[in-house]
Amino acid sequence: MAQTSLQKIFSGYLKGGKLFLSKDALATSYDPSTITHRDKQMDLVASILAPCLRNEKPSNAFVYGKTGTGKTLCVRHVIGELAKTAKENSVQIKTVFINCKMKKIADTEYRVLAQLCKEFGYDVPPTGLPTNRLYEIFYESLDSQKQNVLLVLDEIDALVTKVGDNILYNLTRVNQDLENAKLTLIGVTNDLSFSETLDPRVKSSLNEEEIVFPPYNALELRDILNERAKLTFIAGGVKDGVIQKCAALAAQEHGDARRALDLLRVAGEIAERNGEQFLDEVHVDKAQEKINVDRVLETVRTQPRQSQAILWAIANNQNPNQTTGETYEKYKEVCKKRGLEVLGPRRASDLISELGMLGILSVHTTSKGRHGRTKEISLLISKHTTENIKETLKKDFYFE
DNA sequence: AGTCCACAGGAAGGGCAGGCGA
């Protein structure tokens, strides 16, 4: 029985019209040959980094812009072109990209340094050495040959929030001790007020140049989508209005191009799965809903058990506006039933705040006068998504 | 204006795991 239904799916898939030419152009990793609506920013990055080609040290720079505004893509693109030109002219340039949000890879001072050492061919243990020793290894390897090193720290705000700006202070000072190499830092962040939080000494040396990437507007997003859609879908596969709708929805979410491309891809996949010949606006609506649910479910799945227990307690409480104390009591019951260890109220309060930061809960601190000060907690997701979460926690993690 | 509640949230530190070097 199951076999025939599987075969039905496969033969239906084969018989159905082919909608996609290739999905590559909608992938996050795709590097287009030309980047639309970012000429000004790319020129600026290029002119800042150009001194490399004369073996001079470029200024350190900060790149600001919200998610999906093309910061990382443009920086990578410019550096790629720079490396090509350097190679043609026999100039020695090394570029290192580090994403500071990569958990367990580059989210602490030690790990960033370990990653840097690795880039220069020195394998250091994932933990154990004093940080000073790592700095020494890094400086030695960096200075081992005459070269201009461009170090791009993507999502630099995540690193500084977590471990402070000590590491940036040390990295901006490193050139004083180098004889052969020159190190240039390029910080990429989506927090526009990030530099305000830095130590003034770090700020002045790191913030020598600033490039701001404004959000894309709906028209710009439409151009980007049109270009990518041509490479992705068969001619005539996308109905009128689809691109506009994706662009408009993404423009509402602070002009996020990544979001727009995701919408288009998921909409295409939904249409293809239904065996349809065209992609229309209904598929975009479905894609929007699916992306939202998937995002939340993925977040919930990857949370630690204790956070899941708290979420379970909140999702199963009839009261739409719960307090910290109330939530904590329910959470204790859940732990008892599930045989989990019960965390202290202090830690539980932090976990509730973290769920708030993830956009799953709405958490507001309010004062109820005589009745104290507390957090007001409610679910920030739709009823449909909440049911999905409950189902997932029940099925995958045996909550009941 | 002062009191009081129910926490918020910062600081310090404990305990554990993983690892290095002598």
Add this chain to the structure above:
DNA sequence: TCGCCTGCCCTTCCTGTGGACT
């Protein structure tokens, strides 16, 4: 083997706080 280092999760202790109540 031991002392030391780091990261991580957590507890304990403490001070601070907004606003209803007196």
